[in-house]
Every structure is written in C-alpha cells, then in structure tokens.
Amino acid sequence: MTHPRSFLLVDDDIDDILIFQETLKKVDEKIQLFYVHDGKDALDFLAENNGHLPSLIFLDINMPRMDGKECLKHLKHDEKLKNIPVLMYTTSSQSTDIEETMMTGAMCFITKPWGVNELNTLLSAIAHTPVQKLPATLQTLQKNISCFIVC
Amino acid sequence: MILIVDDKYENLFSLKTLLQLYAYDTDTAASGEEALKKILKNEYSVIILDVQMPDMDGYEVAEAISGLNKTRDIPIIFLSAVNIDKRFIAKGYDSGGVDYITKPFDNDLLLMKVKTFHRLYTQRQELKQVEEALRREIEIRKKSQQEVEQINSLLEFKVEERTRDLLQLNKDLENRNAELAQYAYLASHDLQEPLRKIITFIKIIEEKYLKNIPEAKTEMSKVITSSERMRNLINALLSYSKLSAVSLFTPVNVNEVVKDALADLELTIKEKQALIDVTHLPEIEAIPGQMRQMFQNLLSNALKFSKTGVRPQINICHEAVNELSLEAAPDKNGKFIRIHITDNGIGLDESYIDKIFVIFQRLHGKAQYEGTGIGLAIVKKIVEKHNGIIGVKSREGEGSTFTIVLPVKQSNSTN
Structure with a gap:
C-alpha cells in the first residue's frame, strides 16, 4: 500500500492552482505538487519528467489547447501512463461529462470544492489514503462536503 | 293551334267552322308554300293537309315538314277525295303523315282523330319539357358533385398541410424547449464558477485578516450568507433544468x-x-x-x-x-x-x-x-x-x- 508522493494538477485557473498549492502545503508538506495549464502541457510534462511519474493526476475539463477529456484519452492509451489514477477535478457537473470521463477510465469525478476548508478536507483524505482505496474513501467523504463526487 | 291547308276556300271554311265549334284554335293556309311559312313562324299541334294542291302538293309539304327539326313532330292528317287508292295512302304515311282520311269523311271521326293527335302532341311536348328539365337537373347535380369532390380534395389537402405544420411546430417547440433547458443549464453552470471564487476568497479573507476586527467580520458574514444563498439558487436552477433531459x-x-x-x-x-x-x-x-x-x-x-x-x-x-x-x-x-x-x-x-x-x-x-x-x-x-x-x-x-x-x-x- 503506497501513499501518494506527488500530484500533477492540470488546470488553467491560476487562482485554483494557488489555493490548491497553499492548501496542500498545510495538509502534507512532503507531497510534491507539479502543475501545468492544459492537456498538451500535461502530456509533454509526463513525457519529459525523467521517467518520474506522479502518484495522482488532478485533471480539469475546460482548458485551452487540449481539454481534459481529450487528455484523459491520451493518458489511457499510453502504456506507460495508463496506470496513473486520474481524478477529474472540474466545475462541471454535467452528466454527459461524468459518464464520458468515467467510461474513458477516470478513477473519480470531483467537482471543485467551495472554499478552503472543504478543499482541506478533500486533500487530507486523498493524502492519507493509499491510492487503491481512494474511491471508497472519497465516496464516504461525499457526505461531509458539498462537492459532488462520483467514483 | 290547328292548321288547315287546302287550296279550296270552301273546304277551309267548313273545316275551320267545324273545329271552332269544338273550341279549337285554328289557322288556315291556301297553298303548300303559305303552309310552310306559317309552320316556321307559329306553333301548331296538328296539321290537316289536303293532298291535291297546285304547285306544291300535300306530300311535298309533309316531306318538308318532316325534314325540319322544329316541325317534324307535328302530326299531319292527310285529307283526300281523289287519291283514295292504297298506294296514295301509303305514300302519305311515307312522307310523314300519321293518318290518311278519304272524303267524304265523318265529322265525328275527324274530330276524334284531331282530338287524339292534338292530345298526343301536347303530351309529347310536355314530356320533352320534363326530359329537358331532367337533363338540366342531372347536369347541375353532376356539376355540384364535381364541386363537392374538388372541395373535398382541397379540404383533405388543407388538413394534411395543417397537420404537417402542426407537427413541425410541435417539433420546433420541443427543440426550443430542449434548447432553453440546455441554455438554463449552461447559464447557471457558468454563474457557479465566479461565485465559487467569490465564496472561496471571502472565506480566505475572513480567516486571514478579519479575526480581530469584529465589525468587519459581521459585515463579511452577511456577504457570505448572501453568496451562499445565491449558490443555493443556482444549484436549484441547475437541478430544475437538468429535469428536462431524457x-x-x-x-x-x-x-x-x-x-x-x-x-x-x-x-x-x-x-x-x-x-x-x-x-x-x-x-x-x-x-x-x-x-x-x-x-x-x-x-x-x-x-x-x-x-x-x-x-x-x-x-x-x-x-x-x-x-x-x-x-x-x-x-x-x-x-x-x-x-x-x-x-x-x-x-x-x-x-x-x-x-x-x-x-x-x-x-x-x-x-x-x-x-x-x-x-x-x-x-x-x-x-x-x-x-x-x-x-x-x-x-x-x-x-x-x-x-x-x-x-x-x-x-x-x-x-
């Protein structure tokens, strides 16, 4: 059972990245955070990072150049990358988005939390849970925070 | 009216008198030519025609009458004192007569014949009129049936057209509804995004900077309450518009x-x-x-x-x-x-x-x-x-x- 050591956040919203970064620092300093601003950058980053792959990918949907759905397809078709768990991390709660990404192979679909406290709760849960047990943990978490989680 | 044709005045006079006695309208002609002229001009129900006349004899007159559309139905009774032989009688019938009476004749018999032929002619004319009326009636009915058929097919066409229009309208409405629902969904979804930022940053400000400023904190909590209310509204709108999906x-x-x-x-x-x-x-x-x-x-x-x-x-x-x-x-x-x-x-x-x-x-x-x-x-x-x-x-x-x-x-x- 391995706990996550590094996250890749793929999001074009700079405010969200900042809040995510600050909150994660409070939750667990040791977890390394990489971030890029769109799907293409994410694929480039994963190809170049000296073979070091992140334990988890947080993937936004609406982004320029390459959106999260497209990026997810590339990830799941790549032998080296397809085993990295992907959490969709977005403002969308459209059922078509949920269905499509879950079918493509996302581990969970999470809508961005409203406020730092909820983000803190969410990230703590993720940081302290072995990756394999994440879906079950996140599902129980659903009751305590207002963001929408599908696993 | 009955026409008497004879070249002898006394014959004309006696016949005319006899018929008038029985209330028949009569007319006379003293020659074949005069008779033809009168026949073309007036309407007669029976013609009593002398066979032997100078210039144009009775047969010729009868043939001329039978050859004309207007006159061919008028019954002709030949009267003859001389040509009483069977072949003359046959010729009379051939030329268009309906009877051939030889002189001397019995007044009563002549009258009865005139009466019969007059009645037959009148009846025939009446029948013709009825026939004509019927023919016209049939034509009118045919015409109105055609009109009805035309109106029917026009109506059918109109109904079809209207049904098509209505179906299209219905489809348009359904599309419009789906579009509206999608629009409401997107609008409320897009409204959520800036609001999420507002709430997140207000909460950060409150925690970081307002801990020791109670008045600011009270006012900020009002901002938070309002933002949360707006959030609930948007959420509810989102749920409502989601209901339109299949x-x-x-x-x-x-x-x-x-x-x-x-x-x-x-x-x-x-x-x-x-x-x-x-x-x-x-x-x-x-x-x-x-x-x-x-x-x-x-x-x-x-x-x-x-x-x-x-x-x-x-x-x-x-x-x-x-x-x-x-x-x-x-x-x-x-x-x-x-x-x-x-x-x-x-x-x-x-x-x-x-x-x-x-x-x-x-x-x-x-x-x-x-x-x-x-x-x-x-x-x-x-x-x-x-x-x-x-x-x-x-x-x-x-x-x-x-x-x-x-x-x-x-x-x-x-x-």
Missing part, C-alpha cells in the same frame, strides 16, 4: 430512496430532533435520482417550515389506488401508488396553494424561513415527468399534507 425509468425501491433522502438531511433532523415515521413502501418504475430529489425536497420543506419550539413530526404513508386521483378510494390491486407526507409545521393558507408549485414563488419572509422557491417546482416537474399528480392539503398553523399519486408501472421506458 432519462430512463427503472424499478426503484422507494424505501431505499426515502432512506437516502433522510440520510442527506441527517444534520437537520438531529438539530431539530425531528420524529420521522415511514411505512414500508413498494417498488415502482421511476427515475431513481429524481425520486430521491423529490423526497429530499418534500422532507426538507417539512423540516424547514416547522413551528419554532415544537418538535417536528413527519409521517410518510401510502395506499394503492386504481386511478390517478387524489380522492379515489384505496384499492388493493390498484395500478397507482398514493403517498402522503404529513407534517405538523406552520402549514399554509389554502389560498396560496396554487402558487406554491410555481418556480420562484415564496410565501414566507426570507429571514424567517430559508428557501429558494424552486424546491416545490422541481417536485411538481418530477411528478409530472413520472405521469403522476400532486396535491396539498393544509391549514395555517396546523401542518400540511402533500399527496403524490404515481403509476406503479410506466407505459414508456423513457421520459
């Missing part, structure tokens, strides 16, 4: 659905120490997510509009009925399920009942009872999507009972 009916265990809805409301139930009593509910064909939303909205309403200082008590019970009716007597084998959700809350004035299911209608002051004004509109829309009906009975200060009737099985698999 979804599948599947067997739903209503017990589980109610249990889930109660679990979502756990905090409020504990906080208000509410007592909740639910009978065992059956399985029905429905859209699971929507059923949950329906019970959640109704139960959260029942909790929300409780009396201050009174422990909320909510009862959920049901019965089977055999028609889509709020009033019908229960029937064990009924095809519909009727669910009652009763509370002991503040109730509502009967006169408001029409308003409560309309989107954005709020009956109570905001300060006193929180609500978005969309909850019951969503409930009603869900019930309608499930081909059911909803009603409410209430008295101000004495609680409310919401009643829902739903089909146990849906006739179509989607909505």
Whole structure:
C-alpha cells in the first residue's frame, strides 16, 4: 500500500492552482505538487519528467489547447501512463461529462470544492489514503462536503 | 293551334267552322308554300293537309315538314277525295303523315282523330319539357358533385398541410424547449464558477485578516450568507433544468430512496430532533435520482417550515389506488401508488396553494424561513415527468399534507 508522493494538477485557473498549492502545503508538506495549464502541457510534462511519474493526476475539463477529456484519452492509451489514477477535478457537473470521463477510465469525478476548508478536507483524505482505496474513501467523504463526487 | 291547308276556300271554311265549334284554335293556309311559312313562324299541334294542291302538293309539304327539326313532330292528317287508292295512302304515311282520311269523311271521326293527335302532341311536348328539365337537373347535380369532390380534395389537402405544420411546430417547440433547458443549464453552470471564487476568497479573507476586527467580520458574514444563498439558487436552477433531459425509468425501491433522502438531511433532523415515521413502501418504475430529489425536497420543506419550539413530526404513508386521483378510494390491486407526507409545521393558507408549485414563488419572509422557491417546482416537474399528480392539503398553523399519486408501472421506458 503506497501513499501518494506527488500530484500533477492540470488546470488553467491560476487562482485554483494557488489555493490548491497553499492548501496542500498545510495538509502534507512532503507531497510534491507539479502543475501545468492544459492537456498538451500535461502530456509533454509526463513525457519529459525523467521517467518520474506522479502518484495522482488532478485533471480539469475546460482548458485551452487540449481539454481534459481529450487528455484523459491520451493518458489511457499510453502504456506507460495508463496506470496513473486520474481524478477529474472540474466545475462541471454535467452528466454527459461524468459518464464520458468515467467510461474513458477516470478513477473519480470531483467537482471543485467551495472554499478552503472543504478543499482541506478533500486533500487530507486523498493524502492519507493509499491510492487503491481512494474511491471508497472519497465516496464516504461525499457526505461531509458539498462537492459532488462520483467514483 | 290547328292548321288547315287546302287550296279550296270552301273546304277551309267548313273545316275551320267545324273545329271552332269544338273550341279549337285554328289557322288556315291556301297553298303548300303559305303552309310552310306559317309552320316556321307559329306553333301548331296538328296539321290537316289536303293532298291535291297546285304547285306544291300535300306530300311535298309533309316531306318538308318532316325534314325540319322544329316541325317534324307535328302530326299531319292527310285529307283526300281523289287519291283514295292504297298506294296514295301509303305514300302519305311515307312522307310523314300519321293518318290518311278519304272524303267524304265523318265529322265525328275527324274530330276524334284531331282530338287524339292534338292530345298526343301536347303530351309529347310536355314530356320533352320534363326530359329537358331532367337533363338540366342531372347536369347541375353532376356539376355540384364535381364541386363537392374538388372541395373535398382541397379540404383533405388543407388538413394534411395543417397537420404537417402542426407537427413541425410541435417539433420546433420541443427543440426550443430542449434548447432553453440546455441554455438554463449552461447559464447557471457558468454563474457557479465566479461565485465559487467569490465564496472561496471571502472565506480566505475572513480567516486571514478579519479575526480581530469584529465589525468587519459581521459585515463579511452577511456577504457570505448572501453568496451562499445565491449558490443555493443556482444549484436549484441547475437541478430544475437538468429535469428536462431524457432519462430512463427503472424499478426503484422507494424505501431505499426515502432512506437516502433522510440520510442527506441527517444534520437537520438531529438539530431539530425531528420524529420521522415511514411505512414500508413498494417498488415502482421511476427515475431513481429524481425520486430521491423529490423526497429530499418534500422532507426538507417539512423540516424547514416547522413551528419554532415544537418538535417536528413527519409521517410518510401510502395506499394503492386504481386511478390517478387524489380522492379515489384505496384499492388493493390498484395500478397507482398514493403517498402522503404529513407534517405538523406552520402549514399554509389554502389560498396560496396554487402558487406554491410555481418556480420562484415564496410565501414566507426570507429571514424567517430559508428557501429558494424552486424546491416545490422541481417536485411538481418530477411528478409530472413520472405521469403522476400532486396535491396539498393544509391549514395555517396546523401542518400540511402533500399527496403524490404515481403509476406503479410506466407505459414508456423513457421520459
């Protein structure tokens, strides 16, 4: 059972990245955070990072150049990358988005939390849970925070 | 009128006198030529024609008469004193006569013959008129039948055209509706994004900078309350517009659905120490997510509009009925399920009942009872999507009972 050591956040919203970064620092300093601003950058980053792959990918949907759905397809078709768990991390709660990404192979679909406290709760849960047990943990978490989680 | 043709004046005179005695109108001609002229000009019912005349004899006159359309039907009686031989008689008939009388003749017989032929001619003319009238009548009928057929096919065409138009209009409307729902969804979805930022950063500011400034904190909490309210509104709008999407009916265990809805409301139930009593509910064909939303909205309403200082008590019970009716007597084998959700809350004035299911209608002051004004509109829309009906009975200060009737099985698999 391995706990996550590094996250890749793929999001074009700079405010969200900042809040995510600050909150994660409070939750667990040791977890390394990489971030890029769109799907293409994410694929480039994963190809170049000296073979070091992140334990988890947080993937936004609406982004320029390459959106999260497209990026997810590339990830799941790549032998080296397809085993990295992907959490969709977005403002969308459209059922078509949920269905499509879950079918493509996302581990969970999470809508961005409203406020730092909820983000803190969410990230703590993720940081302290072995990756394999994440879906079950996140599902129980659903009751305590207002963001929408599908696993 | 009867025409007498003879070249001898005394013959003309005696015949004329005889016929006039019996009230016949008569006319005379002293030669074949004169006779023909008169025949063309006037109308005669019988012609008495002398055979032997100078210039043009009776046969020639008869032939001329028979050759004309206008005159060929006038009966001709030949009169002859000289040509009494059989071949002359035959010639008379050949040239168009109807009778051939030899002199001397019996007055009575002549009169009877004239009378008969006159009557025959008149009858024939009448018959012709009737025939003509009939022919015209038939033509008119044919024409009007054609007109009716034309009008019919025109009508059929118009009906078809109108039906096509209506179907197209209906389709357009459905499309427009779907577009509107999608638009509402996108609009409310896009509104969420900036609001999420506002709330997140307000909370950061409050925590980081306002801890020691109580006045600012109070005012900031008002900003937060308003933002949260807006968030609830947008969420409710989102849920409402999501209802327009097509979804599948599947067997739903209503017990589980109610249990889930109660679990979502756990905090409020504990906080208000509410007592909740639910009978065992059956399985029905429905859209699971929507059923949950329906019970959640109704139960959260029942909790929300409780009396201050009174422990909320909510009862959920049901019965089977055999028609889509709020009033019908229960029937064990009924095809519909009727669910009652009763509370002991503040109730509502009967006169408001029409308003409560309309989107954005709020009956109570905001300060006193929180609500978005969309909850019951969503409930009603869900019930309608499930081909059911909803009603409410209430008295101000004495609680409310919401009643829902739903089909146990849906006739179509989607909505």
